[in-house]
Amino acid sequence: MESMSTTGSAAYRALLLSLLSPGSGGEFPPVTCVVADGIMLFAIDIAEELGVPALAFRTASANSFSAYLAVPRLLELGETPLPVDDPVHGVPGMEGFLRRRDLPRLAPAADGHPTESAAAAGVHPLLLTMAKGIADCGRARALVLNTAASLEGSAVAHISPHMRDVFAIGPLHAMSSSVPGPAASLWREDDGCVAWLDGHADRSVVYVSLGSLTHIWHHEFTEFLLGLLATGYPFLWVLRPDMVGAAEEAALRGAVGDGSKVRVVEWAPQRDVLRHRAVGCFLTHSGWNSTMESILEGVPMVCWPFFADQHINSRFVHAVWRAGLDMKDVCDRSTVTSMVTEAMESSEIRQSVQALAQRVKRDVATGGSSDAEFKRLVGFIAELSATPRHQAQTPVITNGDGRHQE
Template sequence: MGKAAAPAHVLVFPWPIQGHLNAMLHLAVALAGAGVHVTFLHTDYNLRRLGAAAAAVASPWLRFMSVPDGLPDDHPRTVADLGEIGRSIRTAGRAAYRALLASLQLMPVDAAGGGFPPVTTVVADALLPFATDVAEEFGVPALAFRTASACSFLAYMSVPRLVELGELPFPPGGDLDEPVRGVPGMEGFLRRRDLPSPCRHHGANNDTAALLGRLVNAALHSSKARALILNTATSLEAPALAHIAPRMRDVFAVGPLHAMSPAPAVATSLWREDDGCMAWLDGQADRSVVYVSLGSLTVISLEQFTEFLSGLVAAGYPFLWVLRPDMVMASQSTTNLHEAVMAAGKNSKARVAEWAPQRDVLRHRAVGCFLTHAGWNSTLEAAVEGVPTVCWPFFADQQINSRFVGGVWRTGLDMKDVCDAAVVERMVREAMESGEIRGSAQAVARQLRRDIAEGGSSAMELERLVAFIRELVMPIQHAESEL
């Protein structure tokens, strides 16, 4: 018999914001559960922010390490700073990552690293293309993980074709409801307003045009990775996956990961969750509550806050609203905003939290619909629980996600580009009361549960991914034996 295969050790490197950490930690838990050693690479800032919560998921198979992001500790790291965060990671973060990867390659199995073997594979966020390049320079095979939807990834890949066809840039003052040609499989329903948000301003703003260029280049760069991992299911996004696959070396559709291998919520959240909202939900009737959360990055004006509040109150249902301290621009204190919500909702019909245990909230019997920013994690979490959604996308992939929710899967309503109390009221009522929307949402949920069950498409893709990662160890082993 031949020599036993060396153990696999995957370094997982996410873009350091909430939504990306969330999805990639679920993958890390899945790999560790399959007997693969995993090192999850935070930034120093985020690992300090998580504190002891990170230990909730650590195990003999999964550990946490960190590198600096290059920004001072008191930097706000808000959505307005994403460009600066990206530039800093591409410089200071890249250098620290290179040094760490080199040290992990030299570490013997029985070293002080807790018995972890040398790194055999890197799974890097697809928005960090340098991470795959550096890994391959060290002879370490690298995979790209795109934490957004397959449909948004395909849209970014299609931007060069959209430019060639004259679809981009949009003409000044052009009709955003104009159909878009050039994104394969979406010609029948995609409008200008449904493209990822940087497309909308392409040509009008140098910073936004530069952002679009980086996102497009990152998508195209994924073809250089050994494979692309997507947190989706074939049943949800088969057409997009079919158009992506020929342009990648391999594609793994392994979602929804939060339902297959959930990491403890406390370890995936940079915000402290308000568990008291669960007790409040316990006191509400079945499917009577509107859950409102616009994610970890969305920022709204005080006027938009007022329109949302007026619409929610007019809809007449109890509501649970997640209001982050940094969410409302030019506002009074968060306390004043919370008091305004409670007063408008007549106390018993409203509950405010700075952050909520969203997966628990969405599976609670009292929740009837979800007013969401249509981030991909939130979209998947609602889909798994069969909860109808009202989508108010903020930026990036959320615009196209909301179009699929309202126009393709028909599991909710698309409220993009409108923030009017009357529209909020009407759409919330429709999502709460429509048997057709609820039926579609529950049908999708049943299919997703089949996908993640043993023998389902996503479960089998995850098994194939683990086998693929183990196979990547063999060429490294062979090369070392020849030295």
């Protein structure tokens, strides 16, 4: 992050300058608006400095964004992220169910636990930096969130007063499903796993994927493997090449057998897997994309969050949306077995997540909230882009007496 804001910002400024004059961009017209990842605030600041209006786009959940905004209040109350069940009162709209273990945390240390200093302080300096970056998104002309009103309308409402404008236009993968494009991941997908699913009964397979960043340790791998085997259900497990070592690979080879009950792949076409009739539940790290993809397909989840927004996402899956079970801070074979079995067999969880799926599908359908917000965003960008550059870089601030000043 530090390197991007120094070395990266210089290259970005040069690129943007080269694209501002007619004809300088080759086949492209001059840049009239920038949409930047919200963690790259330098991209927003430089664009505005050059007279180009800029929007911030955040890929995490609105609920986690709201929690980061509340970090100063949480520190005042002493409600810092720790793996304990003490209730949290400092995040607006979440007072009734949020616990300290549900607050955004950084990745654990090598032994799987917080460092002694971090545990004592309850907060890491980088967490404070991230919280400040979240608040500073208010410098952009608007904040764009990949979410839907039926999922996070309350959080969006709490965020809005802190931003100049907010657009909730997701789930984006559902809104763009008819538009062909490249794969969403740089990992090579194993398409053969879909054919493997074809050979299994409806809702009989457990899909396991902990995302593109999570690393698991040997004891965690062992507990997951033995817990999954004890369920008796076949399972499809995504294990990236950088995720496990030689000992784990040997254990997997012994577990796979003839491949009829266990299929292990380095990466899977997740959307195709989740919509497959054979998949009965999703053991997930609760990344926001995975969470929305599972909800949209009506697949119950067992959540094992790792860091950042995943802890809040998993709490909402369990305690608010009733779309699955939250297994955070626990990794033993008996818990894996019991929670996966419950997610596979609970008609209540399945009905709840399928009802939620229908609400989200209405959001992205023509006339739905996300559809309307997307059209409003297009109009917003068109209006910004029509403003001359020398006007775009001059913010207008309203004084308390109603007068305006530049």
